[in-house]
Amino acid sequence: MTGAPRILPCGDCAISVDFGNVIDVDVNDRVRRLDVALAGAGVPGLVETVPTYRALMVHFNPLTTDYEALCRIILDLAAQTGGAGEARRRWRVPVVYGGDFGIDLEDMAAFSGLSVPDFIEAHAAPIYTVMMIGFLPGFSYLGGLDPQLQRPRRDVPRLKVPASSVSIGGAQTAIGSIECPSGWHLIGRTPAIPFLRGRDPVFLFDAGDEICLRPMAVSDWDRLAARAAEGDAVVERIA
């Protein structure tokens, strides 16, 4: 937890507060703490913040922001290691692994040298952290993947993968949102809908949330998917 972040200019309207070029739980935690602290600091001109794996992007109005003061406040806040930040929310998320819901599961298990049940167990075991939401509305990048489940992305991306796919790409695993092109390996799918317009809340997850994946039976899919489509979160908050 040492070392000041670097403040990288991103034009006149944003900066990237960079904690290092790594995917790392502690680095991501520093990003999250700074995000929480900055939200509470009431800095004039601040527009919004975007936490990512290893940096906090800070968008501001250049005409109403004292740039030097903003940088000073950020470096001060980043240096404060005390305080736990806001309590994390933890969600239990049902996932159907394999079959039509995760067409790459068997291939992934073979690649990892695991049986399919062991692969599922290893993927569902960690308490993941939402390290970043990006790419598409509500697309959640999870940190904490078991290294033996890693695999480089596909050479040829698929033009369309189903909404709410659970996938692995390199050292990362993710819960998708809407249908999209992807080069990641599809291992399962949740009936939960991370981004649903008209529902309150529109987004189920925020950066910093914790995620526990719970394998579910394919026979429960239709029931849960129908509930989700009607606006039920389907995920359960457990902390």
Add this chain to the structure above:
Amino acid sequence: MSHLVIEQCGPGTTLQDIGREGWRRFGISTAGAMDRLSLAVANVLVGNPGGTAAIELTLAGARLRAEGGSVLIAAAGPGVTLSVAGREIPEGQSVLLEEGAVARVSPVRGGVYGYVAVAGGFDLGAEMGSLSAHVRSGVGGALLQPGACLSLAGGGAERPLAMRPLPVPEQGPIRVMAGPQQDWFTEDALARLTATEWTVSQRSDRMGRFLEGAEVAPNEGSMVSDGVLPGSIQVPPAGQPIILMRDCQTTGGYPKPATVISADLDRLAQIPAGAQLRLVQVDREEALAARAAAERVLSGFAAEPVAMTPDTSLLLRENLISGVWYPGED
């Protein structure tokens, strides 16, 4: 209820205002007008606040019809003109489109994006605080198709307005600030970024402007994703820069040697595919001065009622005026 019918339009027609903020942490792009200056001109010509939602046209023109009442409309953008019943409306001037009358909007002859604003704006539901359509995600709506009927909020100015002179966009190279990842590039690559005469690729759209003309490949290595915004210049391993535009995603994993300053995004958007551009590096102070100047132009916008000759006043008084006649012609 009054509405505007889109009888004909090109494939890149959407509704845009100045975009949505506050949702980027959830992966929601800001979207918004590619050329906010032209959006503001169209709006001021019909008496609206400059950031009111308007129809954004991409290259192609459109044919629009008023239904259920008359409506004051205006078009803006490089080389965009309006004509009604074969009569061309002078640039920088709005026109009252009578019920049932049809307005033809010309193609965007001098750029890429054109805007059509209506007095009082459209009566459509905002999503996450904005009417801007982000077509890729569906947030804010989809592409507008021929046959679409857009409800009018009503109110607003009823008499034609004119703005003269029209604002002239700055000329010269597109200004960039170094960073955030200039240290991922060699000195040579960075020098090529500002020394090259770039050609805007045909692949360009609301998400990004692809540049061709040289390679500025980043150093080898795997970069972990961080935030991006309109203006970010990202460079994939092959070395062809992409300048991200209003519909860009919120995060990205390609190194970014430089960022286009906010004051230059509007005119960058209007540089068509096949045309050339240069980039020049400025510092924060210059970027701020440019942004402040751009804001002064926007806040100084004013439109005056179109002057009427005695003859036209007489016609108005006697209620003889119709959709085929336009006041203020020279």
